[in-house]
Amino acid sequence: MTAPVQCSLDRGSPGPILTRAMVATIVAACGAMVGFYLLLSVVPLYVADGSGSGSGAGAAGVVTGALMVSTVAAEVAVPALTARFGYRAVFVLGLVLLGAPTMALAWSAAVPLVVGVCLMRGAGLGIVMVVGTALAAELVPAERRGEGLGLYGAAVGVPGILGLPLGLWMSEHLGYTAVFAIATACCMGALGAAIALPTNRPAPSGARGGVLGGLRTGALARPAVTFAGCTLAAGVVVTFLPLAVSSSELTLVTIAMLVQSATTPAAGWWAGHFGDRHGHARLFGPSIAAVAIGVALLARPADPVTVLVGAAVFGAGFGVAQNVTQSLMFERVGPHDFGRVSALWNLAFDAGMGIGAVGVGVVIGATGYPAGFLGTGALVLAGLVLVAVDRRGETVDAPPARTPLPPA
Template structure:
């Protein structure tokens, strides 16, 4: 399964995402130093994720005309070059403009990388292959989120911006070895599930990623950067490990039964963040959230690939991922003045738990009509 092309694709994706995660939590703090406040910090993340969503809608079209190699290279360039311009100004308008370009690069990279993974691995081991890809792209969050916050405090923003710009550009070295082919034709979804099943799974996943956008953007502001760094590190370790385990389990026993436990773990983890000054609650909650998030990531993606073609499913799944994160960051920033952090985190936990009906019998019935796991 780990062919040369698979390894090169993972290397390119890891480089691009490391540059992204180094700045994910530090750029909102940078904008805050320019007077943006909580609403401005949320706007930076929200604008970036909006650009990501728009780019993701275009990726299937780009792949059909340019192929995987060129599209992945474009994503790396857009993630790297704009980051080098961040030191010019901390004004919120400038930071948002740079973040929009980087968001487009993220959308291109993740859709193309996920779709290519599904095409490179054998169908009977797709869950495990997606899990391994999840581990590879999870490493940047393990390193980037806490290190970006710590280095911004200890070294200043300039060095962090430079590294975050150069690392994705270094990933271009892997691009010539990637396949230049275009995606295979999408298959029709079978059984009684069809496109409605894709939409339901995407909606469930979007609710969970809404919570992710809230936590990654506002956890450093709710407590202390030091506690947030530790909690985000724990979450970043738990997510890829759970994603890989869920892939192996799904290949053998099916993925549908993992959805409800994953959603419940995510909701409970968010609820624990209401104790913003309690290190045990914050760190334990982020560990629980990270594990649930990894399970939901793999289960929803595997189930969606059973129903649609690689490019379409990858675009829809990543669209749910990034739209949810953007809505979470923007929405929480808007209601924060009314709720405060504790009540706000509680509301987000209820939102996640409200998606449990989407993980119920209809999903399992539809999964039973798909090809059995091997």
């Protein structure tokens, strides 16, 4: 194992993206995210199977919501924790919380037990996501930050490509306990890579109001709130698409999840490369429109072609939206605020998913799945209003954007 590496924040000239520190960050984060994605759609299905047909959708929404609520709560605290204990120590804590409680799920599908496990796992997820994103932003040259964030997003998206469909497949063919055991092993195994993470303690942000104070700044709030609408749709898709499709068509859900999971990181990496050269704001509106159209297409769960096309469009839009909102927010602050921006962006990510799982779950219980998907698409599309305001207000309350790289 290599010795601990210190972050290098020299931005004098564009340099390589894949430094030792960046590779260590990617490997550790990937291990954690395999454990997360394997269970993302499996746990709601597990609880729904054990709750009876009358309350399955509601129980599934509650456990996903619990995961996201604790994730959000942890994300708010991460910048202060890293300033006190350093990146590596806090990341290790996140891995332990994400992995260690998982095997308790094998004991029972009772909602209180599953909610308790999800609360602990959510806290670990919040830590891993905030620390990983902040490091990815710090470890690459400013002129290549969009591409670096895209590469990091693509790398940690690979577990989603494999984990979402594989978790569903394994739950059907190997049983839930096998999925829980493998997810635990992945998270705990990532501790080996975490030893090589940078040990820096970033300077505390001097901004008023902490993480949530960023919502007072329009240049940060607009991308964050708009992206939360996209993640609301993601929460609906991962929680309710497996339930909306007939149980005899679980293979269709597995393929759709694979399509969505594959297009998301690929689109995000492309968006970072494009944005560094032509400006990230150009892709803001199109990405939101694609997310809305994609989730609306899923309102026909009985049509396999429509489901697969919807999954592809949704995945592409979601990947571009991830990179665009991250890049815009990071380029509007200085390095001392990277931790706060990372926490705010990840908070938007997980708050949106939680609201989608719980809030839309209540609506779906009354209206059915097609109306729930269509309503979600309309809600996402409303975010184009904030996109239009952002383009007009960017020069008012945000620092000047850096000069884009010339086209390759």
